[in-house]
Amino acid sequence: MRFLPTHRIISAEDCERILLLKEGGFSVKQVTRVLELEKNVKHGYLLFLEKDIHNLFIKVRNKDAENDAMALLKHCEDAKKDDAKFKYSYTMDNEGKLQHIFWSPSPCFDWYTKYGDVVVFDTTYKVNAYEMPFGVFVGINNHGKTIIFGCALLRNETNAAFSWLMKVDLAIEDIQRKEECDTMLVKYRGSSLKPISPLQEQAHGVLTEFAFEKFQEEFERSNIQYSIVQENEFIGRYVDTKLKGNFS
Structure with missing residues (x-):
């Protein structure tokens, strides 16, 4: 009976202890063993299973991810207010949760305007805490060093996700061209090209x-x-x- 879901309860005290051990880098099995030793019970005689601890980990991680996503959006909004050259774009799903996000800080955008003739894009597969594919746009400067033009966090690696990301990149390229055009207009405003010698x-x-x-x-x-x-x-x-x- 004690293994039925209704009888498997993690108390607030145990939950706090589990999360503390999680912050310390303990795995589910290690957390289970520590609690068994602290409570002086035999293996498998806790009031909950390893599966319950694992589900608690997922619940906390999802909650942290939502909070971190909102914090990232807030950071991008503030950065945009402070620096007009900061570029970012994002999409939300039907539940109002962050789906994909791209950002390019001001120095990265300046590098893109100078060295963006050749751009390489690649993703790492779920190596971060949020298990989201992380994409990066990179290039080479005139010293042969690798430079970053922009970054992206994607919920998945689908055609729709990559299509959205490429549209964002093309939009930023249009912005770059428009800014270059505006700069030329400001620089040469009031002057006219002379077709005669x-x-x-x-x-x-x-x-x-x-x-x-x-x-x-x-x-x-x-x-x-x-x-x-x-x-x-x-x-x-x-x-x-x-x-x-x-x-x-």
């Missing part, structure tokens, strides 16, 4: 309209003649070289 610009200021038109015609004609002369010189030198080669 400085000589033509100065001539326009000192010559009459008729004289300036004649000047432009002569200027274009001289450019054409110069190109022809250059081409003729090249052909002449090429022929001379061939002739010398044949008769030497």
